[in-house]
Amino acid sequence: MANKPKSRPRQLSVYLYIPNIIGYIRILSNVYAFAQCFSSKRLFAVLYFLSFVCDALDGWCARKFNQASTFGAVLDMVTDRISTACLLVILSQVYRPSLVFLSLLALDIASHWLQMYSTFLAGKASHKDVKDSSSWLFRLYYGNRMFMGYCCVACEVLYITLFLIARNHTEDLMDVMVTTLKQGSPLSFLVALSLFGCSIKQVINVIQMKTAADACVLYDTEKKQKQ
Numbered sequence: 573m574a575n576k577p578k579s580r581p582r583q584l585s586v587y588l589y590i591p592n593i594i595g596y597i598r599i600l601s602n603v604y605a606f607a608q609c610f611s612s613k614r615l616f617a618v619l620y621f622l623s624f625v626c627d628a629l630d631g632w633c634a635r636k637f638n639q640a641s642t643f644g645a646v647l648d649m650v651t652d653r654i655s656t657a658c659l660l661v662i663l664s665q666v667y668r669p670s671l672v673f674l675s676l677l678a679l680d681i682a683s684h685w686l687q688m689y690s691t692f693l694a695g696k697a698s699h700k701d702v703k704d705s706s707s708w709l710f711r712l713y714y715g716n717r718m719f720m721g722y723c724c725v726a727c728e729v730l731y732i733t734l735f736l737i738a739r740n741h742t743e744d745l746m747d748v749m750v751t752t753l754k755q756g757s758p759l760s761f762l763v764a765l766s767l768f769g770c771s772i773k774q775v776i777n778v779i780q781m782k783t784a785a786d787a788c789v790l791y792d793t794e795k796k797q798k799q
Contacts, residue, residue: 589639591630595647598623598630602655609662609735617732620659624728627652628721645698653684659731666738667745676774683777686784693791702783709772710779723776726769733763 586592605619630648634640660677664670684699691699700714713720734745737752737759752763 586641586643589634589641589644590637591634591639592641592644592647594626594630594633595644595651598626598651598655601626602651602658606658606662613736617736620655620732621728623651623655624725649684649688649699653681656680656728656731659728659735663731663734666735666741667743667748669745672745679774679777679781683781683784686788687780690784690787690791694787705783707779707783709776710783713776723769723773726766727773730763730766730770733759733766 601619601623605616605623608619609616627648630644634644657677657680660673660680664673664677667673687699691701702710702714705711713723734748737748749763749767753760
């Protein structure tokens with residue numbers, strides 16, 4: 573009982589870590605961005621992308637100031653997942669077939685949730701610890717920050733670009749993609765580069781989901797054998 577008052581200042585200090593404060597700013601930025609998404613597409617794109625850039629900034633601050641924390645890691649992932657989920661929901665209302673974006677949403681959430689839970693079961697400190705994975709692509713993704721950054725940025729840039737070029741709420745996704753790619757403009761190059769990185773990211777999400785599911789099943793099997 574006597575130790576409880578001493579723990580509160582330490583607990584408060586974690587909430588006030590520089591990377592966590594950046595995380596709070598990201599949340600507020602996203603809330604305002606989505607509130608303005610249909611009235612001002614450009615403002616939405618700028619605020620959303622700035623929030624995404626801050627995702628890398630808070631990680632740098634955590635390492636620079638030795639302020640890495642479990643709370644910060646969870647806050648970071650939750651913010652990422654919710655932000656991407658909201659954007660995918662909006663795209664599902666703008667493009668047809670909407671099932672494409674809803675499927676990407678389901679895959680994103682399922683793969684990351686399973687990965688986090690399997691990490692917890694394995695007693696690992698981070699969900700990025702995949703050195704024991706049999707998939708070279710999965711190891712490369714979490715082991716190489718440049719490659720991981722490209723895949724993540726590609727997804728967000730593709731989603732934002734699709735939202736910006738949509739003219740109405742009944743766009744055909746395939747028609748828009750084909751038309752844009754055929755233009756041979758800088759936008760075409762951007763969409764092609766983003767589409768490639770986004771495709772890799774979805775493959776990695778499938779691998780992540782399967783690997784994490786296997787880890788959960790292995791945990792159950794070993795637990796039953798010990799009984």
